[in-house]
Amino acid sequence: MDNQLIYRFFRLCLVLLAITCTVLIMTLSWTYLYPFVIALCIAALLQPFIQLLERQMKLSRTFATLVIVLFFCLFMAAFFLLVLVEAIRGVHFLASETPAQLQRLIHHITDQLTLLATPMIHKIEGWLGTMNDTQRHSLTDSIQVLQTKASSFAAGLLQSFLETITSAIASLPMSLTALIVGILATFFFSKDWNKILGVVESLTPRTILEKGGMIPRQLRQTITGIMKAQCILICTSTLLIWVGLTILNVNHVLSITLIAALVDVIPYVGTGVIFIPWAIYSFFSGQFSMTIGLSILYAVIVITRQVLEPKLLASHFGVPPVLLLIGLFLGFQLLGVYGMILSPFVIVTIKTLYTSGLFHLAKSFILGDQK
Template sequence: MNPYLKALWILLLIAAGYFILPHSFPILAALITAVVLEPLVKLLQRLFKMKRIYAVIVSFTSFLLLFGGLLFFITTRIVIEVVELSRWLPGFVLNLADPMREWANNIQAYFSSLPPGSVQNLQSTLTKTIDSLNDLTLYLLNGLVGLIGSLPNLMVIAVVYIMALFLFSLDLPALVRSFLDLFEEKTQAKVRLVLNNLNRAIIGFLQAQVLISFLTYDLVLVGLWILGVKYALAIALIIVIVDVLPVFGTGIVIVPWALYAFATGNSSLAIGLLVLYLVILIFRRIIEPKILGNSLGISALATLISMYLGFMVLGFIGLIVGPTLIILYQALRDAGFFKIHIRL
């Protein structure tokens, strides 16, 4: 092929991916789910001598029943608590303003010797903080209303995901063969080895993330129950979701909450929240690399370094890209694409 024509095709594929990929989430999620379910399909074929279509139907139906049942149970319980929490949150923010004003008055009396400009800056900062809390409350409530309003779109996405999952599961071997046919016969064995390694890595990564999130949720939930916190299910879910975002972390929820508890005289709750935050922090920073390392087949040190460098370079997405590059390099190296020998 003409090199210029080849470069043009590559540019067109990149441009198409740039515009199409952001809208392809249900398709990509269905493909990844089909890859995860493929070992179960093969197991059913081997144990019960099933045709592939019947094995796919059994695994597909089992997945929908299990996932749908868990999703229904969790969402119905959490939605109830989120609705109650949304009713309670505005009053909480308004009540929060009083101790903050009292705290500001005490500070102002204590620092009465300061120049007038400093006192005005303090009052201005307090006012902005209260306004920010009010804005946050409105943002959360609007987000809840927006989520309810987007239910029709979510239903369309869910239907596309379910249909794509079944079709991917049914045609996955044919898709793999079509992809391998793009390579020369002598290269296909290496590419197949890379795909097998990536398949194991994807399944291991998803298993690790689910396990980490599940353990973190259980840890937060038990801690909130011990502290006697209301709406523990919904609050624990919010904390786990925020914990996935390294820019924020659990501190964005727990630390202000603990400060508010101190300001209102509930020192036992404040200390308990800080202890819970410390436990979560230790768990995420120590256990996570170990779980990911074992699941992905790379060392905990390599996982930690790749996640840190990925985050520093690419931000949140780097937490996924970093380990993925390590996995891809290891798969290519095991397949013989990279042979590095240093001779002195």
């Protein structure tokens, strides 16, 4: 009995060691070999298209891989160029127009405050009878000086913030070497994909191979379904934003729509980070029709997303909502926003490992039910 417990403890240590080594290898691989990790993932995504060219157009594996990789690189380059151009235009528009808009907002607020304070001043003056014309002019001058200083401070603060964002964008560590290595690695991984799979299969025990063979297929189906659902949600929100801003006759509709689409990807943030401050600004600046329009547009986006999201995601995650919520919160506590983005994929991976039977296989190994 004691020997059996020792063997079980030893097997448990082996399983924990294997899990720890796997996580450590994945972490170190991403830290030091991230171009190759990204290239491997892209190569896996490009395999159906490469195989399609091989079967339908009777092309060689090398030439089909070259065509698909070049097309993918051109598509991504065009996409990022479009995003970069629109981002530069948006930042330039904000840097040139926002200070003036902010000054008008501060003038409007101070004017309203002055209108509200003047009757009170007259009442106080009537009650106390101590404020003469000189003091009244002094109070008016003080309000104007305060208004000018507040406008200058807010405009300077916003200008510094926008300059910081511009500098951060300009100083992004775009490593040309890593980009070239990643493209070459994607080509070689894609070309030799069948050989890589053969090597992995030859080094993997048959029992694990039979159980683990279900993992890539289920994981690919689940992640593909989740990505399709998110793309549908984001495209729907983007279309609503574009139509709504066009109806409201807003300048730079395309730039604002692209920024809102990018923000909409972040969980629990969404487009509210854009529309709520914008509506508040419009209200305090006296643009009540714009405030109503933005509020209605944001409400339509939120309601549409709340109606579509459960239906689109429920069939793909297959986990209780409370577990998904716990995973999102834990990911945010550990890694911040990146953790919230990655946690659904981690949950899906764990679920796939469970449904594939690997957890049962590990349990059987620990208990000694399986040699």
